Amino acid sequence: MLVDFISTHNHLATGEFTGPLGAKRANSQWQILKEMLKEYWPDRTIDQWKQTWKDLKKSARTENAAAARGHSTTGNSLIVPTVSEVSTNVLNILGFESSTGIGPEESSIGQANSIHERLKERNNLLCEQNQLLRTQNKLKKMKR
16 A cells, blocks of 8 residues: 555655645655555554655665566576565656666667668668559559
8 A cells, every 4th residue: 555655646755845845745645644554554653654665665676686687697597586566566666777777778789680770671661662652643643
């Protein structure tokens, strides 16, 4: 429930509050969340729920980083760890890049479908389409 609520209140997820009353609005949202969660879990303070959210974020990032390392390991000698559903939901809010980083774009040099080859293929396809359109126009003129 905590993750679902925060997913619909992005300012709580990021901690970014705008305007002069931003902090007050955030505290009131945390209070609403606290009251909702009290029905299902033992009563905690707002600071304890904030810490729970921080712990969930850290755990999700750690799980995803371990899974990413497992996927990039060569030799298939290790079992790739999986990311739990809760962690996946948390990462959907935060962005998966928060745990793996945004790496450099890989060069397409030497790849079978480099950008130049794809552009050449697309250009050839467009030339063929233009030729077909010219032929159709000629046929229409001949029928008249």
